[in-house]
Amino acid sequence: MKRTQIKDALQSTNYNNPITIAGWVRTKRDSKGGFSFIELNDGSSFQNIQVIADESIPNYTSDILKLTAGCSIAVQGTLVESPAQGQSVEVKANSVSVIGLADPESYPLQKKRHSFEFLRQIAHLRPRTNTFGAIARVRNALSFAIHQFFQDNGFFYLHSPIITGSDCEGAGEMFRVTTFDLNNIPRVDGAIDFSQDFFGKSTNLTVSGQLEAEIYALALGNVYTFGPTFRAENSNTSRHLSEFWMVEPEMAFCDLQQDCETAEKFLKFIIRETMEKCPDEMAFFNKFIDNQIVETLGHILNSPFEIIPYKEALAMLQKANVTFEYPLGWEHGFQAEHERYLTEELVKKPVIIIDFPKEIKAFYMRRNDDGQTVAAMDILFPHIGEIVGGSQREERYDVLKNRILELGLHIEDYWWYLELRQFGSVEHAGFGLGFDRLVQFISGMKNIRDIIPFPRTPQNADF
RNA sequence: UCCCCUGUAGCUCAGUCGGUAGAGCGAGUGGCUGUUAACCACUAUGUCGUUGGUUCGAGUCCAACCGGGGGAGCCA
Numbered sequence: 001m002k003r004t005q006i007k008d009a010l011q012s013t014n015y016n017n018p019i020t021i022a023g024w025v026r027t028k029r030d031s032k033g034g035f036s037f038i039e040l041n042d043g044s045s046f047q048n049i050q051v052i053a054d055e056s057i058p059n060y061t062s063d064i065l066k067l068t069a070g071c072s073i074a075v076q077g078t079l080v081e082s083p084a085q086g087q088s089v090e091v092k093a094n095s096v097s098v099i100g101l102a103d104p105e106s107y108p109l110q111k112k113r114h115s116f117e118f119l120r121q122i123a124h125l126r127p128r129t130n131t132f133g134a135i136a137r138v139r140n141a142l143s144f145a146i147h148q149f150f151q152d153n154g155f156f157y158l159h160s161p162i163i164t165g166s167d168c169e170g171a172g173e174m175f176r177v178t179t180f181d182l183n184n185i186p187r188v189d190g191a192i193d194f195s196q197d198f199f200g201k202s203t204n205l206t207v208s209g210q211l212e213a214e215i216y217a218l219a220l221g222n223v224y225t226f227g228p229t230f231r232a233e234n235s236n237t238s239r240h241l242s243e244f245w246m247v248e249p250e251m252a253f254c255d256l257q258q259d260c261e262t263a264e265k266f267l268k269f270i271i272r273e274t275m276e277k278c279p280d281e282m283a284f285f286n287k288f289i290d291n292q293i294v295e296t297l298g299h300i301l302n303s304p305f306e307i308i309p310y311k312e313a314l315a316m317l318q319k320a321n322v323t324f325e326y327p328l329g330w331e332h333g334f335q336a337e338h339e340r341y342l343t344e345e346l347v348k349k350p351v352i353i354i355d356f357p358k359e360i361k362a363f364y365m366r367r368n369d370d371g372q373t374v375a376a377m378d379i380l381f382p383h384i385g386e387i388v389g390g391s392q393r394e395e396r397y398d399v400l401k402n403r404i405l406e407l408g409l410h411i412e413d414y415w416w417y418l419e420l421r422q423f424g425s426v427e428h429a430g431f432g433l434g435f436d437r438l439v440q441f442i443s444g445m446k447n448i449r450d451i452i453p454f455p456r457t458p459q460n461a462d463f
Numbered sequence: 464u465c466c467c468c469u470g471u472a473g474c475u476c477a478g479u480c481g482g483u484a485g486a487g488c489g490a491g492u493g494g495c496u497g498u499u500a501a502c503c504a505c506u507a508u509g510u511c512g513u514u515g516g517u518u519c520g521a522g523u524c525c526a527a528c529c530g531g532g533g534g535a536g537c538c539a
Contacts, residue, residue: 029498033496084497085497105490108473114475121531235464235536240537386538447532
């Protein structure tokens with residue numbers, strides 16, 4: 001079907017010319033004057049278009065009067081200026097063909113507000129609502145902005161593997177990948193014989209593309225991954241998913257300071273782009289989801305991020321006259337309440353904490369000269385806490401090897417990671433951004449399960 | 464995994480002291496109207512999450528289980 005998207009029809013001034021549109025009926029109002037108003041949405045924009053259908057259309061009584069929310073129709077007609085308030089253009093229909101009916105007695109979406117918990121149970125229909133349509137378009141705009149930023153700044157998009165044989169990712173519980181018959185698992189002396197499994201070894205779904213990104217950064221310079229990531233943690237919160245999307249840039253010839261600068265530039269670019277591309281969606285979120293969100297985002301765009309070493313941030317929190325539920329201490333790290341107090345009350349803008357105690361950070365982060373801290377950074381946003389975590393990577397062979405041994409990790413698993421430090425090693429750095437959490441933040445939505453189209457969480461993999 | 468809350472009509476919820484169930488929205492029918500969260504009138508909603516227990520009697524009290532939500536931890 002050749003059709004005009006409603007997004008384009010609404011912006012057109014090509015009045016009194018033929019137009020074909022198609023979409024799903026949001027609501028219909030009948031006039032006994034012999035015509036009906038149909039609010040039609042095709043997903044191309046937040047806005048509906050109003051269709052005027054009158055009784056001169058042959059199937060007016062048989063079809064049009066029976067239309068209800070959820071029906072799909074195609075309309076041929078004329079784009080006209082609207083004589084009434086509320087919309088500038090509308091479509092005067094010459095013909096309306098019903099493509100698919102939706103029985104109002106059983107169609108779950110009503111012309112009223114539904115709870116997000118209810119909509120989660122009908123994930124196949126929820127994208128037809130204002131909120132979930134808006135989220136899908138914001139997700140798209142944000143994805144595109146991410147690619148645009150990196151492509152414009154000399155990064156290559158890297159497809160890091162989904163299935164990994166590395167045991168050394170160490171970022172949480174992993175999902176096993178196997179083709180074994182679970183009722184008959186091959187064993188040798190009681191132990192599972194992975195040599196008979198599909199890959200001839202134990203494999204899992206990736207928890208991070210960072211280590212692979214380092215490989216390519218040390219060949220192409222700047223790369224980024226943007227793909228799904230899997231964590232088998234039994235965490236049941238509004239901020240966790242078992243399957244989520246992560247962005248991980250990695251840059252060669254780059255230290256922690258440049259890493260922070262890039263991350264700040266990156267975040268500001270993708271937020272600004274998304275706000276500019278989705279004004280209707282942002283206005284909706286600000287009105288119905290979180291009436292602070294546009295202000296909060298504007299504040300972030302206009303504030304230089306404040307870089308504070310962990311040691312100083314700790315001192316600031318200890319000096320603050322506040323009782324926290326969890327104790328503060330060099331070795332404790334910061335809890336969510338500490339992070340939020342720091343960025344919301346003490347600094348009142350985004351904060352980048354750097355130089356963390358080495359004990360609370362990963363083995364691959366570069367040891368600082370003080371011997372106590374590593375060149376790590378966390379970016380904290382008001383109201384949400386950590387949005388980005390990154391570091392300069394340890395590029396010195398001996399230092400990295402000693403750290404792996406010190407932590408009792410299996411050194412043989414890291415042979416290729418260590419070889420990168422033996423052959424043309426250079427300083428490099430990167431960071432990770434939880435994509436869904438950023439969508440959550442930008443939209444003001446409370447639960448990450450309402451941010452991703454089909455959430456996977458413990459005990460839930462429906463649709 | 465731990466703590467707290469919750470489960471009643473299609474949806475959102477009320478239901479007092481234990482006495483066999485209610486509202487709004489949605490739906491249907493009729494009326495009215497260039498309407499736009501339309502409006503007005505009327506009509507029908509039901510295994511009160513499941514199982515068991517206490518009681519003359521349980522939506523209500525007790526126990527277990529199941530589902531949902533919030534918070535914490537882990538993290539992105």
